[in-house]
Amino acid sequence: MLIDLQLHSTYSDGYLTPTELARLLARQGVKAAALTDHNTISGLNEFRQACRQYKIKPITGLELYVKLGNKRFNILWYNFKEPDQELHNILHNSQLRRRGKTRKILKKLVKRGFKINVDKILDKYSQYIPINRIVGDIRQISRNRAKISRELKNKNPREDEIIKRYFLNPQIGKLHESYISFERVLKLRKRIGGRIIINHPAKYGYINVDFWKKLKKL
Template sequence: MNYDLHCHSTASDGMLTPTEVVQRAVEKGVDVLALTDHDTINGLAEAKQAAQDLPITLISGVEISIVWQDKNIHLSALNFDETNENLVNLLENQTALREQRAIQIAEKLAKAGIQNAYEGAKNLAEGEITRAHYARFLVEIGAVKSIEKAFKKYLGQGKSAYVKPMWCTMEEAIDTIHQAGGVINVAHPLRYKLTARWVRRLITAFKEAGGDGIEVSGCGQSRDQRQLLARWAEEFELYASVGSDFHYPTQWLDFGKDLILPSNCKPIWTLWES
């Protein structure tokens, strides 16, 4: 069975609709898929409808933004009851915080000489407005040549249009997902620009707060990176997840691409398939 438990659609900052996400995952040989849009489950109904007539199992997912030690961290939640009242309330609050942040980013871009950025980003967003939509807008108007340069010049931490996030806490996210009957991982642990010591602190705090797993296998990893994450999962007695973090097709990133778990890992899906 091929699993891909981390991807995004136009419900957040992905480039494909939920239907197109499911269709492409099938084309790439994925058997079990989780759509994990940022702080929203608004794409799940469409994705489920698309999956009904295709040879794929779709499970509920969402990538929850948290603030931990003044750092922006993502937790990937899986296989929960999406109608759970506590979960719905948490995501509604996250949506309000995201909208507030989007407005503040536009205000900062205006001070930097870029007008109508909110409207431009909103035109590119079918769902919630994220920094990725601002980056695409900046490319579209010729302010920068690439999405990467948009973050380096304007949107990244410490840059002129950066707005500090005010997301929920790690404990709130973990408790809410567990109340909804789901499981939760630290998403892409090596992509936060943290030292190995800080990543270990993050995983320690996550384990102590009752977290379930970490993403061990992702696209574009080196063998050493994957083995390191597998060792940490084993050391901290956490389950291991896999995910492409798909937003749009690229040469090095696509559904199910190289998502293999080392043999010493306990797959996260055994928690709901046993």
């Protein structure tokens, strides 16, 4: 049986709506799936309804950016009880922080000669601000494309190159994720349940064996 337990929709940095995702999964023969958008659960109800329509078992899911001490990492959280007001507040706060950071950088890009309607772009995204799609919005304007190509000395720069130059640049501002206290997440899990899994465990070299031992004790 085919399953897919990490999917992102237009509610975070994906390019398909929850319904479109379910339709695609059905065509691929997937029988169980979890929508795990970044720091938001707003797409879950639509995803559940669409999955049932296509005879796919929907699994409640969420991907979170969390911090523990000076470590930053991702977790996947499955089968928690929702809706829950505290979870909603935690996610909403992280979304507001990221929105504020994004607004500051976009305003700086305007001062540097980019043609950007900051409010119009941000209003497109009511939940998690997806930097990949923000880059896409900026590149839709020919003047911006020309400026990017000129400054990066590349007619067709990759998305990650653009992000590094304009959104991870100390001279402009670094758009880091809005991290949530892992200890707070664990405390909340005691009440709403679910299973937490470390995502991309080998992605960051600084997360070592001693750190994993510390996590197991929590």
